[in-house]
Amino acid sequence: MKLDRLLAIIMILVNQRRVQAQELAEMFDVSVRTIYRDIDTLNQAGIPIVTYQGQNGGIGLIDGYRMDKHVLTRDELNAISIALKSISTSYQDVHASAVLEKLKGITNEQQPPESIFIDFSPWGGSPVLKEKVTMLKKAIETSVCVHFFYSNSSGEESEREVEPHTIVLKGQSWYLYAFCLKKKQFRLFKIARMKELTVDEKEFERKEVQLDESPWDKEWYHPERITTLVFTFQSRDLAMIEEMFGVENVTKDEEGRFIVRTEMPEDEGMYRFLLGFMDQIEVIEPIHVREKLRGLLKKMGEIYK
Structure with a gap:
């Protein structure tokens, strides 16, 4: 994770005058080029890091610079601690605990008790998923391609080679x-x-992507894939439906029925999503979606008759 590496570099430079870029690269298991990109990021954030030439050269903070121990408040330190500990539930990072220890050293004040902990891992744990996320994180940081076999929502498998740019947590899935x-x-x-995820030796140049604009949302919501769904549900499920689809999408008709109107990409994933409600909802429109659900339920009935 770039954030914990940046914090660790700051703490290292605060605690020792100068360090070689190669030494930092080996410490964090990334390329020297990645370290210099990190230094540029820190400079843009206002941390005056410079490169010194000569026998005793290296990367260091500008002479006379001292980090104010109050640059981070106690609440801010606690927020960073919660973030790092929570993220560590999903991938292995040997540097996270070191960063946490160094953050504690910024101030001698006792930190407040942790009132919240975010556990991103599935119930029962998933060491295989955690290993995959860790491998992908390293590939992203070193800008190398990865290779795998992939099954889409329809169960079709294909072989892929990709240039990884970022890991996304969306809808409780990675x-x-x-x-x-x-x-x-x-x-x-x-x-x-x-399946069979491997990291290649092939390097690539990162493309300009505005990650803060969530481009994956735009691709998911492509107009050609979208269908407007209308379904009814029982009043006992009102709170759950409002939370899932938004109160603005829930209305009540003249017959007293609760109705939801929403838009979703029409694919196999949509039908599995709708079937997951079992008897809690009834799709009214469009007719072809209603008919396909009827057919799927008939097939299920044949299996369990």
Whole structure:
């Protein structure tokens, strides 16, 4: 994770005058080029890091600079601590605990008790998923391609080689946002569906992507894939439906029925999502979706008759 590496570099430079870029690269298991990109990021954030030439040269803070121990408040330190500990539930990072210890050293004040902990891992744990996320994180930081076999929502398997750009947590699932060399465009891959994941030696140049604009949302909501769904549900499920679809999408008709009108991409994933409600909802429109659900339920009935 770039954030914990940046924090660790700051703490290292605060605690020792100068350090070689190669030494930092080996410490964090990244390339020297990545370290210099990190230094540029820190400089842009206002941390005056310079490169010294000569026998005793290296990377260091500008002479006379001291970090104010109050640059981070106690509440801010606690927020960073919660974030790092929570993220560590999903991938292995040997540097996270070191960063946490160094953050404690910024101030001698006792930190407040942790009132919240975010556990991103599934129930029962998933060491395989955690290993995949860790591998992908390293590939992203070193800008190397990854190779895997992928099963889409329809169960179709294909072989992929991609340029990984970022890991995304969306809807309680982990995804890889990457440029697919086969499709020649960015795609979102569900990490749990990846098989035989390997890291290549092939390096790539990162493309300009505005991650803060969530480009995967725009691809998911492509007009050609969208269908408008209308369904009814019982009053006992009102709170759950309002929370899931938004109170603004829930109305009540003249007959007293609760109705939801929403838009979703029509694919196999949509039908599995709707069937997951079992008898809690009834799809009214569009008719072809209602008919397909009827057919799927008939097939299920044949299996269990």
